[in-house]
Amino acid sequence: MEKRFDSAAVILPLLGIGLMLFIWTAISLKVAPDLPSPLKTWQESKQYILDPFFKDGEMNQGILRFAFLSLVRVAKGFTLAIAIGTPLGFLLGLSPKFNQGFDPVIQVLRPISPLAWLPLGLVIFKQSEPAALFTIAICAMWPTVINTAMGVRSIGTEYLNVGRVLKLSPMKTLTKIMIPATLPYMFTGYRLSLGMAWLVIVAAEMLTGSPGLGGFLWQEYNSLVYSHILLSVLAIGLIGFALDRLMGVVERRFKTA
């Protein structure tokens, strides 16, 4: 079938973005004079965008440089989150007793804000970087834990019966049946966890003052350069969107399994 150009798919999103810019402009003109308008934001930030890799001190770098620093931090925290979350999810899914014991703990830990974890991380680790990673990991791992546990619980009995009649060893049952059967759920969890990690990064960098998009945002707020806050906000949004899409592609690859 020939693929036709869908004009609505281009025009409608552009309309949405246009409307957003209009509201932004209106607010900056009428409601909050301190809020830079889109045009002013562009003028004051274009150096960061047009030369995205310049470096002029720790806290004055091109936007992609900051983005890279944040992404590295998120990658570390996220890896830690899934490294702990996946086996934990498996345990919860496999053992109803373990689940009964730990479910209340998880339900209580889950809604705790990163802003609350960070000071605790600082108390435990005495340094900002490990505290930031700890916060990202502990906030981001719950979707992985919960989805993995759900995936393990919903492995078809027919698959498990195959394992039983073939007398597969526990190790083989895990690698040949349980992990492949749970993969789609695990990746849904990973996708949500990555989104969460990206949310947490800003808070973590703000409070620890580490260089990155969140740290830059907080510093520019203190320096009264409000247009750079908007620059950071937009960059965070765009990168978050890109990450989600990327994980979406990976997730779909495993859906067929």
Add this chain to the structure above:
Amino acid sequence: MIPALEISQLGKSYDSPQGPAEIVKDFNLKVAEGEFVCIIGHSGCGKSTVLSIAMGLNEASRGGIIIAGREVVGPGLDRGVVFQSSALLPWLSARENILLAIDQVNPRMTLKVRRLLADKFLNAVGLDGAADSYPDEMSAGMRQRVGIARALALEPKVLLLDEPFSLLDVVTRMELQDQLMELCAKEHKTVLMVTHDVDEAILLADRIVMMTNGPAATVGEIVSVPFERPRDRLGIAEDPRYHQVRSQLLGFLEARAHGSATAVPVVASQPAKTAKPKLTSEELFMIEKYTGFNRFRGKFRRQPAPANSPAPLSRAEAKLV
């Protein structure tokens, strides 16, 4: 002679809020080596329960099952199992699914030899070109062929089949029945198969065990099928004895369908005192309703393919040839 499979005084009950619910009671059956036995009965009568205990997936509450001189205490590689749904692992190719079984019985062979062995079993079920296909790329019939190949790959003494063809369309089902007959003739396996299809049972089995309705289901009648194996489905359909056996089975099922509590006398291997030569349309309707059998199959029989042309292939399978 020691039977290949012996079920004695088998009972299964579950605890329910109303007290223990008895599913199967005092089930006795001896299956000789190389014999093909079908268990037939209404849905929910407990025939699958008996089979799952034989598979080792379910525990007997009383009595037990002895296979090749050993009591069944759990799953074992001495039994090849085929499930109703093929239960292939969708993330493994046909060959890998079979390798899973082969690896269990031949752990010392090199991978190359094991792969050759896997392909041999795929050939045996007529799937030469599909070794690298994944289950979602195969038709239901092909998947069930792989399921059978996986069971055979254990090279078991006993095959346990749980309604293996009930989810297939009529044409595919006939092909697989023929394939199974051929394999059994060649390998001389002992087979215990659960089915709800009267004609399938007559075509494949040496003896047909009819189970009474639950609760506390047990062996109602055992009918011997008087045809030599391997059989030809059109040939036996012409035989008057075919209809005797068939109406005996249907008579039994029909009596149960009406919920009559009167025990049907056990007339093993002596077809048809109760046989009705002609069925009224109302009876036919009941039979269709309760056995899943039907006029369509009848139609097939009336229009046999020309003797020299091969059995029709389903579209997906035709591609492989």
